[in-house]
Amino acid sequence: MIGTFVKKQLLLFVRNRHELLILLGMPFVLITILGFALGNIMDGNDGQPAVHAKIAFVNEGDEQQDIQKFTHEVEAMRMPENEKQLLIEAARSLSPITVLKQDVFGAKPLKKYIRIVDVPPAQLNKALQDDEYTAIVRLPDEFTYQMLKHLFFQQKQPTNLFFYVNEEKAWTSEIVGQIISEFQQHYSLVSALGKAGVKEFAIPDIHVNGKIETITKKEPIRAVTYYMIGMGVMFALYVASNVGSYAFEEKQSHVFDRMLLANVSKWSYMTGIFISAMLLSFLQLMILYGATSIIYGITWPDVAAFLLVTAALSFAVGGLAVLLTSLNFRTNSEQASRFFQTVLVTMFSLVGGSFFPAGQLSNFINTLGAFTPNGASMSAYLKLLQGYHLADVAYSIVYLCIFSAATMVLSVWAFPKRGNEA
Amino acid sequence: MLEAVELTKHFKQTKAVDRVNLYLEQGEIVGLLGPNGAGKSTTISMISTLIPPTSGDVRFHNESIIKEPAKLRNVLGIVPQEIALYSDLSAKENLRFFGRIHRLSGAELNKKVDEVLALIGLTDRQNDLVKHFSGGMKRRLNIGAALLHEPKLLIMDEPTVGIDPQSRNYILETVKRLNQEKQMTVLYTSHYMEEVEFLCDRIYIMDKGCIIASGTKDEIKNILSSEHTVEVKVEKVSESFLHALRSQPVIHHITVQERTITVLSPKEINVFRLLFQLAEKTNTVFTSVEIKTPTLEDVFLHLTGRALRD
Numbered sequence: 001m002i003g004t005f006v007k008k009q010l011l012l013f014v015r016n017r018h019e020l021l022i023l024l025g026m027p028f029v030l031i032t033i034l035g036f037a038l039g040n041i042m043d044g045n046d047g048q049p050a051v052h053a054k055i056a057f058v059n060e061g062d063e064q065q066d067i068q069k070f071t072h073e074v075e076a077m078r079m080p081e082n083e084k085q086l087l088i089e090a091a092r093s094l095s096p097i098t099v100l101k102q103d104v105f106g107a108k109p110l111k112k113y114i115r116i117v118d119v120p121p122a123q124l125n126k127a128l129q130d131d132e133y134t135a136i137v138r139l140p141d142e143f144t145y146q147m148l149k150h151l152f153f154q155q156k157q158p159t160n161l162f163f164y165v166n167e168e169k170a171w172t173s174e175i176v177g178q179i180i181s182e183f184q185q186h187y188s189l190v191s192a193l194g195k196a197g198v199k200e201f202a203i204p205d206i207h208v209n210g211k212i213e214t215i216t217k218k219e220p221i222r223a224v225t226y227y228m229i230g231m232g233v234m235f236a237l238y239v240a241s242n243v244g245s246y247a248f249e250e251k252q253s254h255v256f257d258r259m260l261l262a263n264v265s266k267w268s269y270m271t272g273i274f275i276s277a278m279l280l281s282f283l284q285l286m287i288l289y290g291a292t293s294i295i296y297g298i299t300w301p302d303v304a305a306f307l308l309v310t311a312a313l314s315f316a317v318g319g320l321a322v323l324l325t326s327l328n329f330r331t332n333s334e335q336a337s338r339f340f341q342t343v344l345v346t347m348f349s350l351v352g353g354s355f356f357p358a359g360q361l362s363n364f365i366n367t368l369g370a371f372t373p374n375g376a377s378m379s380a381y382l383k384l385l386q387g388y389h390l391a392d393v394a395y396s397i398v399y400l401c402i403f404s405a406a407t408m409v410l411s412v413w414a415f416p417k418r419g420n421e422a
Numbered sequence: 423m424l425e426a427v428e429l430t431k432h433f434k435q436t437k438a439v440d441r442v443n444l445y446l447e448q449g450e451i452v453g454l455l456g457p458n459g460a461g462k463s464t465t466i467s468m469i470s471t472l473i474p475p476t477s478g479d480v481r482f483h484n485e486s487i488i489k490e491p492a493k494l495r496n497v498l499g500i501v502p503q504e505i506a507l508y509s510d511l512s513a514k515e516n517l518r519f520f521g522r523i524h525r526l527s528g529a530e531l532n533k534k535v536d537e538v539l540a541l542i543g544l545t546d547r548q549n550d551l552v553k554h555f556s557g558g559m560k561r562r563l564n565i566g567a568a569l570l571h572e573p574k575l576l577i578m579d580e581p582t583v584g585i586d587p588q589s590r591n592y593i594l595e596t597v598k599r600l601n602q603e604k605q606m607t608v609l610y611t612s613h614y615m616e617e618v619e620f621l622c623d624r625i626y627i628m629d630k631g632c633i634i635a636s637g638t639k640d641e642i643k644n645i646l647s648s649e650h651t652v653e654v655k656v657e658k659v660s661e662s663f664l665h666a667l668r669s670q671p672v673i674h675h676i677t678v679q680e681r682t683i684t685v686l687s688p689k690e691i692n693v694f695r696l697l698f699q700l701a702e703k704t705n706t707v708f709t710s711v712e713i714k715t716p717t718l719e720d721v722f723l724h725l726t727g728r729a730l731r732d
């Protein structure tokens with residue numbers, strides 16, 4: 001019986017070219033358009049910032065004082081006066097903290113989406129707990145002094161800079177991590193030293209110790225990849241409202257009466273709806289991700305986990321479809337489907353991050369987004385694409401299953417007792 | 423076999439069906455005749471267990487089916503007033519789907535689908551999508567979908583609305599055949615009295631939620647036994663002639679259709695003489711005058727003062 005329902009639903013979908021175009025063609029076009037539009041923004045051209053990263057700088061020392069201290073020490077040394085002057089000059093212009101803040105994070109293409117907040121050392125712990133920060137850079141006392149000593153006299157142990165990463169903001173913190181590691185690879189230092197004309201000094205590594213939790217070998221997300229996920233999870237939601245509308249059409253055209261008269265139970269009917277929507281959204285996502293990945297050369301590191309997340313999202317879509325069907329039947333109108341399709345999908349997609357990483361605007365939106373089925377699955381997909389593993393996205397999968405179960409319970413409650421009453 | 427007892431349905435303010443009593447015997451074709459909005463569909467929905475009555479009962483082999491609808495549903499075929507089909511599926515796919523929900527499968531399903539396609543005359547068009555069908559073909563398929571599980575009782579709600587005369591005749595003949603060859607009991611709803619007159623052994627006439635007459639064709643027409651139905655064709659309908667007619671208390675229910683005037687009058691009156699007198703006075707020329715055998719239409723007119731079709 002349920003197989004009959006599912007087969008019928010698939011057939012109806014295949015026959016309906018308009019629907020196919022909306023569910024498969026439209027997201028593909030949007031992925032391409034948005035992917036390239038944002039690609040430009042990321043390249044530092046004009047437009048609105050696409051990524052907001054707030055970085056806390058906790059400076060436990062004082063750069064000027066450190067430079068002063070270093071200068072005094074140099075002056076007290078026995079060496080030619082002109083060499084002394086050169087060293088002092090170099091130290092002044094080196095100012096590694098200023099370089100990191102202004103020349104690295106403050107460089108033109110980055111400035112748009114990175115904001116640096118100076119946090120007093122006393123508030124370090126508070127900042128660590130604050131989800132607003134993508135990363136925290138802690139510079140211990142005498143950081144500059146020790147670094148200068150190390151750079152110019154090879155004395156002391158290499159300086160430690162502490163770098164804390166907010167795991168919640170995997171994507172942006174990854175970018176920040178990458179920047180830090182470039183800094184570490186003395187890209188900026190060389191140019192800073194070059195400017196100061198101290199090429200003759202050997203430049204050692206600045207070891208960035210501490211809790212770097214980003215995965216430096218991983219690639220940052222491309223815009224097109226981001227929108228492949230964003231549009232995929234958004235358009236999966238449309239499957240739910242479409243199936244709900246089809247079901248209401250069955251009621252409207254009295255086909256549902258034929259089912260009742262054939263003694264089809266409402267359980268079989270609802271199960272049919274659930275499985276149809278689940279299968280349809282699974283197929284839709286596979287086709288969409290498959291085609292986009294091939295065309296734009298996107299690779300999925302963990303295919304099994306990817307399939308699991310897709311299955312969990314489809315599960316949630318199935319639950320939503322049954323819920324919308326129940327509500328349509330209950331109100332004897334297509335209102336529920338329509339409202340979902342026009343208002344809720346847009347809202348869900350917005351807070352879930354389908355258009356831009358809205359979760360990074362505020363904690364509230366971030367939390368809200370995580371509760372939407374598209375938001376939950378989107379963050380799971382993005383993590384997987386960054387190289388995280390199944391275990392890291394397991395809670396999203398569990399959440400999607402709980403979401404699905406909750407919608408099913410609600411639909412059973414909302415479904416009219418006899419099924420066909422107004 | 424099936425019986426409705428004091429069946430009543432209220433929708434908020436409207437009394438859609440008001441204390442309707444009717445019964446069906448095995449093998450009969452029973453007509454339910456009434457104008458739009460009379461409450462026919464609502465009555466049928468209650469009889470076929472689709473909506474619960476406000477009060478009253480439906481009994482199948484003397485058992486109430488309000489709480490236990492499954493027994494009746496198993497032997498029931500319903501042809502809804504609406505086209506209850508998937509327009510994006512072909513005729514065959516529709517029939518296969520409805521066959522399957524009636525738990526048919528395999529060879530049996532194939533056989534029944536082919537049989538029904540032949541019966542409704544759609545074998546040649548079985549693979550065409552329903553949305554490309556004409557109104558008549560859709561109606562035929564709408565009937566076919568109710569026949570797959572070989573119902574003992576077929577309830578049809580205005581199965582010929584809005585189709586060409588050929589399809590209509592085809593449907594009427596099919597219903598007759600089903601009744602004669604398969605001993606199917608049929609409850610046939612319509613607002614076309616010719617159909618009901620052609621098909622039905624017994625007839626219920628319904629208006630404003632109530633049964634206003636019932637019985638065999640002849641019994642119902644006998645309601646008019648005390649009256650003549652006279653049809654007068656005139657060269658030109660004049661206001662003065664109509665006015666003269668209206669002023670005669672023994673002539674009532676005057677209807678005018680183009681140049682045909684139909685009136686009812688008691689049998690004991692010499693209506694011919696009266697009509698000719700009035701014609702003489704108003705300079706009206708008759709082209710024909712005829713006493714008609716009363717139709718169900720006339721009965722309805724007599725009972726309600728309104729025509730069956732508006």
Ligand SMILES: Nc1ncnc2c1ncn2[C@@H]1O[C@H](COP(=O)(O)OP(=O)(O)O)[C@@H](O)[C@H]1O
Nearest residue numbers: 433436438456457458459460461462463464465
């Ligand atoms: N679901 C409903 N809600 C409210 N009123 C209804 C409903 N169904 C029918 N009616 C009303 O009941 C009356 C009888 O309708 P119906 O049974 O469809 O008549 P028929 O089939 O004879 O044309 C009409 O006045 C109609 O407007």
Ligand SMILES: [Mg+2]
Nearest residue numbers: 462463503580
């Ligand atoms: Mg009706």
